[in-house]
Amino acid sequence: MNPQILLIHDDPDLFSYLHKQMEKQSIGLIGFRPRGANKPPGRSFALVAVDSIFDGLPLLKGFSNNTPVLIASTEKLKQSLCSWVDLLVRKGGDSRNG
DSSP states (O other), X not given: OOOEEEEEOSOHHHHXXXXXXXXXXXXXXXXXXXTTOSOXXXXXXXXXXXETTSOXXXXXXXXXXXXXXXXXXXHHHXXXXXXXXXXXXXXXXXXXXX
């Protein structure tokens, strides 16, 4: 199964941009907009990325301690996630997915 990244955000433009970038590399991007929602989907991800406008700690309860977490501004997420995708592709995915 292809690796998946969970993006916790409230910016549809950010999601669209990153989705296009990751689709090219066969990386799944799951978007979660926390306003009005209880909690993100509970499954394994290769990475959880959180837009820094949110207090990410309560949102991250229930994720494995082994799941890498990236908390950054929208612009930094655009830059950093593209690097993460390159790393995941080179690594051949992550066996914790599924």
